[in-house]
Amino acid sequence: MRLAVLKERRPAETRVAATPETVKKFIALGCTVAIEAGAGLPSGIPDAEYAAAGAEVAPDAAATLNGANIVLKIRAPLGTGEGPVDELSLIPRGALMLGQLQASPEMAQTYAQLGIEAGAMELLPRITRAQSMDILSSQANLTGYRAVIEAAAAFDRGFPMLMTAAGTISAANVFVMGAGVAGLQAIATARRLGGRVSATDVRPAAKEEIKSLGAAYVGYESEESKQAQTAGGYAKQLSAEFYAEQAKVVAAHIAKQDIVITTALVQGRKAPTLVTAEMVASMKPGSVIVDIASDAGGNVALTQPGQFITTDNGVKIIGFNNWPGRIAGASSALFARNLLTFLTTFWDKEAKAPKLPPEDEIVKGVLLTHNGTVVHPSLAPAKA
């Protein structure tokens, strides 16, 4: 089995899909590993470390992919006209490709036509057995941490109460909106820095999780919010009336906050707008909002995707994209381990090759294409 790891070429992508640690483990499974020269550098991993782990450092994408049976990616490979290299055309037929592919039905069709067995790791079911392969969780966790660090850096006071000979600086009020994986890590990080932390969510289970981390719960609860969670654990889209009531509670609270971290997502939809322009106008100058939902359309009406802006009333709004890429060393390490765990779970030790049983719940969730056909139910063309 030849396993290939490409340099990521999409804009602002700093992660890499394998680390020297995972390379060693793939070699122990019986693979040979080729890594494209320079692939690890934006994550702080020089080629020499991959070579020391036993990988062949290949000079370019073509040499890396030559003869590959498994291709590991962070983001979808570049296609024709998408960048300096047409990576897709270089992937051998029959190769298994894993990454955060975010494929459209058209892309899935292209993978099928090219004979690529494509696995979209972001579609992994959120079940206990799959937790250690869950790229959304591992990357969201680090994003929640990083968002608080960015907020602290942009804030012109400090998070903890500081008692000095020259007087006391009060603790920052930090409000986290959305208490999923990223939000819970943001709460924990803000608490560790000494902030006075509160948080909100619509899922009933989140209330206890917020409190268990030592933050105050702020929120609007109704009969509707008791049913706000899908079977998969995600928030449901709620009614306009619910969001209006939630906005009243948030508006009263937000005016007193120094830092707001927004993380709210509703699967398959644009992120809900939770912070209006009026709410931003009610905040004190110097306050900081970090909108980590910016990749999904943002939770803040004034967020400029990818930008750090300061409003007329002096509120800083950070809407960077690709948050995990801002902490690439750690994000790459966890993403790479998620891929390793997926492959070791579905590894045929005798054949020294991956074996993906089509009836397995995890395989069904992830696999987009098989034997030249789109097999994923959400992407397969409708049967006539």
Ligand code: NAD
């Ligand atoms: P997510 O990224 O989809 O959403 C982030 C948070 O935003 C969620 O907590 C959601 O409830 C919240 N939200 C949505 N609309 C909101 C609104 N109007 N106001 C306030 N908050 C709002 O969520 P996630 O981090 O992926 O986690 C979702 C759930 O999945 C959680 O229950 C988590 O524990 C669970 N989970 C399970 C596994 C597993 O078992 N393998 C893995 C990861 C997550």
